[in-house]
Amino acid sequence: MADAIVSTVLEQLVSIGYNEAEQEIRLVVGVKDEVKKLTRNFKTIQDVLEDAEKRWVKEENVRNWLEELKDVSYDLDDVLDEWNTALLKSKVEGEEKKVENSSILKVCSFLPSSCFRINQAIVRHDIAHKITKLNERLDVIANERLRYGFQSGGTETIDLEQQKTTSFIDEFQVCGREESKNRVVSMLLGESSQESPFKESSQESGFQTISIVGMGGLGKTTLAQLAFNDKDVKKHFEKRIWVCVSDPFDEIRIAKAILESIIDSTPNLVELENLLQAIQQSIKNKKFLLVMDDVWNEDSSQWECFQNSLKCGLRGSKILVTTRNKSVANIMGTRSTHMYFLEKLSEEECWSVLSNKAFFDRTDEECEHLEDIGRKIARKCDGLPLAAKFLGGLLQFRRTRDQWQSVLDNQIWELKEAEQKLFPHFQLSYYDLPSEVRQCFLYCAVFPKDYEIDRKKLIRLWMAQGYLKGDDMEIIGQVYFDNLAMRSFFQDFKTDKTGFVCKMHDVVYDFAQYLTKNEFFLINAADNEVYDNELYEKVRHSMILCRSNLSFPVSIHKLKKVRSLLFKNLWGNSETEEQLLDLFGQLTCLRSLDLSWPYYSMNSISKLPKEVGQLIHLRLLDLSWNTRLTELPESICHLYNLQILNIHGCCYLKELPLGMGRLINLRHLYNLRTDRLKFVPKGLGRLTSLCTLKYLVVGGHCNDDEAMTLGDLQQLNNLQGTLHISGLGNVKGIREATNAQLVNKKHLHDLVLRFDGEITDIERIDHLLLQALQPPLDLEILEIRGYKGFTMCPNWLMHLARLRELKLYSFPNIEQLPPLGILPALQVLRIGSMPKVKKVGLEFLGIGTLPSSSSASFPQLQDLTFDFMENWEEWDCEIPPGTVHDNNSSITCTFMVMPRLSSLLIRNCFKLKKLKQPYEDLRKVSLEHLKHDLDASAAALKSEWRRRRWMFK
Known part of the structure; x- marks a missing residue:
């Protein structure tokens, strides 16, 4: 707002x-x-x-x-x-x-x-x-x-009418919650385990907390009522207490309600201390069930006094909490195994709820005539019982098919009745948010309904609009996102190839639309609908849904004050690029501009007009996956406010503009999958606020004096996440690598070093470069390619105690693998294209290097792959008893090799014929995936592997 x-x-x-x-x-x-x-x-x-x-x-x-x-x-x-x-x-x-x-x-x-x-x-x-x-x-x-006559000041909480609940319910009016009821009842009737949620005093605690968690309108109170009135629950508990907590959390009112329910009379007490003592005496040695419905309070200190007074109840007592906020459940002591996350109703169940109201007092003929359209309306509820009841009640007084069609054609937020009957339930959740988080929620109205929202992309959009303040905007954005997720504003969480995505419930989305009205505007390029000019003047954020090669809708040019312009499936051609030129001259208030494609496509734009430099307010420019884009205009360097530039997947982009050092507010440069990029300007090294630089190519360019070098990384100590460095084969001096000071990039977790370049092998100094490129000790993923050294074991490698994944490819000169077995956290190891390696032996395990306290080599390794080891003949890792691996101790038969290995892949290693007792200890593990591709001459070896598989089961 x-x-x-x-x-x-x-x-x-x-x-x-x-x-x-x-x-x-x-x-x-x-x-x-x-x-x-x-x-x-x-x-x-x-x-x-x-x-x-x-x-x-x-x-x-x-x-x-x-x-x-x-x-x-x-x-x-x-x-x-x-x-x-x-x-x-x-x-x-x-x-x-x-x-x-x-x-x-x-x-x-x-x-x-x-x-x-x-x-x-x-x-x-x-x-x-x-x-x-x-x-x-x-x-x-x-x-x-x-x-x-507005009142000034006031409290931070916006008072809204909250309906008080009771324990009474007509079970015959409830649809689709039988399974949920049985699950909650089962949790209530189960005896408390020895491991209480209050571990410090598990023997004293007489109750266990169970929480029903879900968004507003999902039926949490209804489910609690069903469980509270279950006949087995009634028999199981000596005392059953129902309290509607609501907001604010009034300790005295709640204490009085609890005591009144226990003693069946109104207590003549006013002090909290006296009330709690009375509660303690009343439930002592009794098995009780306390339902605390609609809890919002996140102040643990207010709950602690109740917690202590209720501990005297008999073991097996339960507190059932309903809340919209997972953090509330955590504060009240609910273990994760005792949280019940209420799901949506099925489409059929939703129809049952809606039709029960909508068809009240109608003839069978009327019901049959309206059922098809009614089922379509039920889908608008997206499994939300509250919405189904609301729409059912609305349809009950609309008699004709045309009137029902009108409800179907309208968005819920456009129905006037929704303001009084449906949305107040969501306003409670909305106003419970901190004011700075509310605007982040409202921004989600820019997306179309049922849109998969990428978490990282959403946080970047919040940044661009100035919603996130301070130096750690990305962390603050993550906190805000989690805040919304905990309160059930998001759902359907999953991880896909782009990252972490989620959706908004349809009715929650309608509520966001209701609050923002004309401020957010979705434009479908296939529509030619014309709106009043006054509407266009109020639009601040818009997404354009493009279809095929349709032209831009004329209405885009009227969005003079728009701050976000997000294109989905923008169709690139010469006409599109001309229209973009016109847009950049008119939409000068833009903060976010998304011209991205979601995947490789030859329909992307091929040229970004130089007029993009006129968008002086721009904070975010997303050009990802525009595979036809070959260059960026120098005018992009006039965007002094730019914080985020995304050129990920622009695989034909050859160089970055020379003046990028002017972008002093740039925080994120996403430029992975830009393998044809041959020039990164030196000025980037001056951008000390830069947190993301995904890909850096060094040397090999005609303008070497203006190209970024390894040494220019020295001041970029805020870099985080992933960094791919290419062109290391062009580096001529060790000082350059030393000056990079990679070890000071504390927030880097993923590093790729590619020793590709044009210097001849005779002049290569790869072993010295690798030693100088010491990464931070907390590195988790490391990949090295094209290394031309004759030995590969820099001093720093064995000190990477948190390294989880290691990939070593294309080492043409080394004959012996490094002692990787001593890496304590390594889980994934890929080794490939090492033509001079003929034997893998004990040195690979780290024998002679492992500390005396070690009982295993590769203690955490789960996934091991050898690929294109064309001259590899022998794998000899037999460990004779008494073999000394440390100056002070020897290996015994209890020493383990790869005790956690679950996947082993040997591929394109056609000379491998001899396995001398390979990893005898693998008999003690369960090897789920074993594959060894061999030619006909090595069939006997493959048979040997098969014969041994019994020991892996």
């Missing part, structure tokens, strides 16, 4: 007085006073925003007032960002002129200094004029607040 953007603007206004911008503003007469007035107005408005948000639901005039406020706030945010960008540009270009004097940079310089000052003056006056106009609009809004 409006509070987020108002807070953002106010922060910018307040900060103006404390930075260099104030000095610039003084050069424009009167602007300083205008900024002060703006600040006062926004502070006054912010003081009444809470009350306005409360009344937004029921009062249309207040909605309109908030919409106007939001519109002015967005416009002012754009103006202030324009101002800050001008200052940033001035700073960057000033530093460039001081440091760089090369002819290339002189050509690239924007204007002579005198012209530059004139241009800056014009920009300042233009911004000053915009600020004055916006102040006039804000004056009207600030004065109108008096007309509505």
Whole structure:
């Protein structure tokens, strides 16, 4: 809603007085006073925003007032960002002129200094004029607040009417919860195990906490009522207590309700201490069931006093909690095995709920006439009983098929009745969110219904909109996402090839649409629907669904103030690229621009217009999988606010623009799968905020003086995740590798080193380079390719205590494998293309290198592959008793080799014929996958493997 953007603007206004911008503003007469007035107005408005948000639901005039406020706030945010960008540009270009004097940079310089000052003056006056106009609009809004009589200040919680629940239920009215009821009843009747949720006092604790967790409207209370009234549950517990907790968590009210239920009378007590003592005495040595329905409180201290007073109950007592928030269940002591996550109803069950209401008092003929369309309406509920009841009740009073069709054709959020009967349930969850998380939830309205939301992509979009504050924006975004997930705003979590994805429940999505109204707008390129111009002016975020090679819908050009423009399946051709050029000239408020393709396609765009440099507010530019894109315009380096550039999968891209060192706010450069990339500019090494640089190619370019080198990595100590370095075969000096200081990149977890290049083998210094490229000790994944050294065992390799995965490919000169068996955490090992290796022996296990305390070689290895070892003949790893592997001790028959191995693949190793007692200890493990591809001459060996497989079972 409006509070987020108002807070953002106010922060910018307040900060103006404390930075260099104030000095610039003084050069424009009167602007300083205008900024002060703006600040006062926004502070006054912010003081009444809470009350306005409360009344937004029921009062249309207040909605309109908030919409106007939001519109002015967005416009002012754009103006202030324009101002800050001008200052940033001035700073960057000033530093460039001081440091760089090369002819290339002189050509690239924007204007002579005198012209530059004139241009800056014009920009300042233009911004000053915009600020004055916006102040006039804000004056009207600030004065109108008096007309509505808003209350100032107030608590952070927005009070909404919460329905009180009871234990009574008509079981015959409930559909589709029999299995869930049986599961919860089973958990209630099961005796407490010795391992109590309160481990410190497991012998004293007399109760166990069970939680039903799920989104609003899913039927948690109904399920608790069914379990509470089950006949076996009634017999099992001496006392059954039902308390509707709701929000806020009022300890005295709750304590009174518990005690009143136990003693069957109203207690004449007012102090919490006395109430809790009375509860303790009343349940002592009794087996009780306490249902705490609709719990929201996340303050563990408020629950602890109840927890302690209830421990005197007889073992086997249970507390059943219903909550929308998994963290609440955790706080109340619910172990993961005692959480029941309530699922949606099936489509048939949802239809049963809806039809039970919709067909009340209708003839059989009427029901048959409406059933087909009714089933389609039931699908809109997406398994949510509350929505099914709501729509069933709505249809009950609509008699004709046309009236039912009208309900089907409308989105739920467009149905006026939803505001009063359905959405209040979701407003409770929404207002329970911190204000900064609410705007992140609302942003999800930009996606179409049933869209698979990529978590990382969503967090990047939040970043681009300024929703995440501070230095660790990515971590904060993850916290916000988890917050929404814990409260069931997301569902259907899974991991696919792109990463971690989820969806929003259809009705939750409709609720987000309801709250954002015209601010978020989905455009289908196949539709030619025309809307009122006023609608287009209010749109701030939009996704364009493209189909085939259809042209851009004309409506896109009217979205003058849009901040997010996300294309899905953009069809690239010359006409598209011309239309993009037009867009860049008009949609100058963009913060996020997604022109990506989801996979390889020859229909991607081939050229990015230079006019992209006009999008001065842009924070995120996603060009991933545009496989026809061969270059980026130099003008992209004018985007001083750019935080994220994604060119992942742009496999024909040859080089990055020379001036990328100007992008001083760049945090993430996603450039994997850009194998034809031959030039990365040196300036990237100055971007100390850079957290992601997926792929770096060094050397081998005609402009070596301007190309990034290994040494230019020195200052990039914020790099995290994955780094692929290619072109190491072109590096001529060890100092360059030493200067890279990879060991200081503490947040790198995945490193790929490729020793490809043009220097002849005689001149290669690969063994020295590898030694100098020491990675951080916490590295988890390492891949080395094309290494030309004659030995491969740098000092640092054996100290990688957390290395989980190691891949060694294309080592043409080594004859003996390194002692990899001493790596304590290694789980996956791939070895391939080592033509000079003829024998794998004890040295591979680390014999003579393992510490005396070790009882196994490759202690964690699960997956081992040998591939294209064309001259490998013998695998001899027999360990004779008494073999000394350490100066002070010897191996005994209890020493293990690969005790956890579950997959062994030997492929394209056609000379391997001799296995001398290979890994005798494998008889003690379960080898699930064993494959050895051999030619006919080695059939006997393959037979030997088969014969031995009995020992792996």
